[in-house]
Amino acid sequence: MIKTEKILHLKSSRGRKVRVVREHYLRERVPCYSALCQGDCDNEGKVLPGDLTHYVVPDVGIVLDFLEILEFRELQGIIFTQTACQAVQHNKGRRQYNRLRNLLKDARHDCVLFANEFQEYSYCPREKGESQEKWQTRCVYSAAVWYYNHLAGMKNIVMVTDDSDAVAQYSSLNSGVYVISMQEYLHNFWLDVRAALELYSSIAQALQEREGEVSEREYSEHLPHELLEAGIKSGRYLLGILNVNKHRAQQEATVTTQISSNKSADISGDVLVFGSKHRNRAVYGDSVVVELLPRGEWRGRATALTETQGEERSAEDPSSQTMPTGRVVGILQRNWRDYVVTFPTREAQSQSRNSQKILTVPWDHRIPKIRISTTQANALQDHRVVVRLDSWESTSLYPNGHSVRVLGRAGELETEIQTILIENCISVPPFSEAQLKEMPVVEVTARRDLRESHLVFSIDPAGCEDVDDTLSVRSLSGGRLELGVHIADVTHFVREGSLTDLEARARATTYYLADRRYDMLPAVLSANLCSLLGGVDRYAMSVLWELEADSLDVASVWFGRTVIRSSYQLHYELAQALLNGEEAQVPELNPLTPEERDHRLTQLTQALETLTHVARHLRAQRDRGGALELEGMEVRAQLDSEKNITALVPRQPLEVHETVAECMIYANHWVAYKIQEAFPHQALLRHHPPPRQEYFSQLQESARAHGFSIDTSSNKALALSLEQAVDPQDPEVNRLLRMMATQAMSQAMYFSTGALPADQHYHYGLALDRYTHFTSPIRRYADILVHRLLMKALEQEAGLGIATASNRELEETAQHINNKNRAAQRVQKLSTELFQCLFFRDRDPQTDPSCVSDAVIYGIRDNGVLVFIPQYGVKGPVYLRNREGQVVSAAADGGCEWSSGTVKRHSDHITTSSALGTTTLRLFHHITVRISVLSNRCHADSLLLQLIRNLPHESQSPAPGQSQPKVQLVQEVRRQAEEASQQKASLKGRLSREERQFCQSKQPNLYSLLEEIRELALMDMSQHGNRSQKDVSVEL
């Protein structure tokens, strides 16, 4: 090892230049991470494959400016030099540096880090008078040459630089080491990766435009970091995340301050930031520092419903309370992501001052317009495009960005679906060949064989393909019972750290959209190898309880890996029919003789009866503890032989649903105990915090208006009072009350046991002290983690040494999964809204009867009411006053007219008064609304609900079919989209190839449909005030 000195010129945060001398040690051996290594390198971890045409070494400038192109997975064999990485750290900040580090860690991406400055033969000391840039370029070139020699000339090395002097100077020095520009590199090697080429020209354009740009200042300068940090410490400034009011995005933003930063005792919660000057270039989600304005300048936020974006109310609502108000003085951390924007039409473009710069409108209302430099403006008009933000100078009214890729024309189904995914940071690329090649693996662990000893069966919705869970129950000698829950052994096939594991972890869950799903695992696993199908041998993770004969107390419990063969794949209705003693066909028994069939049928029915008995007992136990039944699946789908959905019928409340659910809850509960016992500080559990009492006010007020009282003092009291709040005349009342209770709930979340005190581990909704997710590893990553923890707990018991993730790592993973689950809920909701809008878009609201519907009032606001439309599962506002100040009045026959008048809000009703008379609308009353679509070119369309009769809708169609339009809606919209896309054969061909090859399902499965309907019952089309902005928990 050779010791030398290295001189660094750094910029301090005050902008001063600092000279730092560091001892620098050079080594002969520094890993090359190449499969072709001709030295004796210690190449642990990721290694570049040998079968590539070349390796590429990007220069510092390329890594700084074009990192996002180097992130394309198609680009292989990339060597990042230490020189380039340090430059990113110094010039681009922590966020970009972390991005690069994550890229280097990501096993799915073919790139490595070479510590060139520690390598004796590649290191070059900086020469006197040599500029930093020239020296860095020389270092990178030297690294490229080192690789060529180290691999004995077996691999061509390409150095990429946009410094034309360097190209001239180095390109003919060594044969086998090529020095070319970024553009040449992409054109020569990656011409088929069009997205990369397009992104290149987009970034290059933005870089060019940024040079030499001088204009006057639009905003005040941000304070330097150390002033911000000192100000936060002293309590002069507050630190928090900027949140923008979606309905008044230009004007109203709030900063949710962090408690630790909040030293002023009288400031609790949010600080209002009003207007764009005070927001000072902060973007939704940024971590910002605010200074409070003098009290005289404080103001309140508006509370009334706004009709549309753009109709900003200039005068604030007098009823709104004054709150702490401040201005942004600096930004600690940008939190920019990819945004979908819409390019303006040609007419709008010609009005902009500079034709090179196009002002685009983000899909998300909360994001400001973004200036994009492009020569493609004509081709892109009316298209949705993914863009990234580059900078926002104080001299620029809007931030600058560049386009990344084009999604397609606005309004088309595929464009809109992709938009929803990107806006929620969900990436679902087709599973790669490499991932598919990984499986299956060879069996190594010992397993308990249950194939002969246990009668195992599954009960799922009809047509279910991915069977996660199966059950067994039998009598033991001595009168005890044995209950068994057997879960697909996914971790047997998905090894920790494998490519499939990484992808599953990144997705964290299967995504269910209105018309399709994106699986967490490749279909070969989810629908075949892991799926616990009938009649075939399958690996499982089992929990077996031995229960006392009479008390059903647990005498002992066994956890472990098993091999099972499920005898029956039952569906709910069949299982319930057997339990009810009805005539039923069990397909598995058809080939048998009548005697054999009777015998087996008796055996199966007995097992189901015992199971029901046990489940009733378990449920009663939890009920005593106060378990909640908040919202259930209200409808079920009927499928034909090709699994097309033919109808939705209201669900027959089947006890067997609860029986299966109860057994799964029990397994999750016991596994939670087991893993926490083994790993007190690093077990993955799921908790459900009790709701904050103030969130119940709407529920309580509404119930009172109807003569019910809701006791929210405990989960048990709430469950009981909800059960009693039934109007025999109108089932919607109880449903809406339960919906409001659900809205008030906190979200159930995963956590690592070391991250929360024990008294917060409680699951409020299920009334259990410990809970986790173990029973659905095919569609939830949390369950995969829990399976691994359970195996490690068992190995630890057997005296084997084990290593688990630390509390901090596990908590990080838990938060990642929580975030992805929230995103999954949002995309499901958004895609449902998309389908609703597409369904109504081409209908004439004046003549089409499906545009008129019954609605129930569930909320009162200053200028209107909130309604729920059971037929379509839509929730939204109905305005009683319009922009011209006119109000709706109803005649005696219910018919409505607009005329000038006033609106008055009361706690449980709202009245309008005009020359036509006084009209009253009350909570829970049924009214008739007309549904039409409010088109919006740049954002998502929305539904407009108008009061047309102040009486229930007299529907011609019979009530039982009322749920059908929801499914028709999805089918109809898909059919139209298919027709439209048949004209674009190329696109369709590509999609279906992906479907075939990578098994990304386009059909919703039954589960998704049921979940969707469950979600529909919870939908809130618009967000009003704080409370409804919370995400709603569906999965306990």
Ligand SMILES: [Zn+2]
């Ligand atoms: Zn080597």
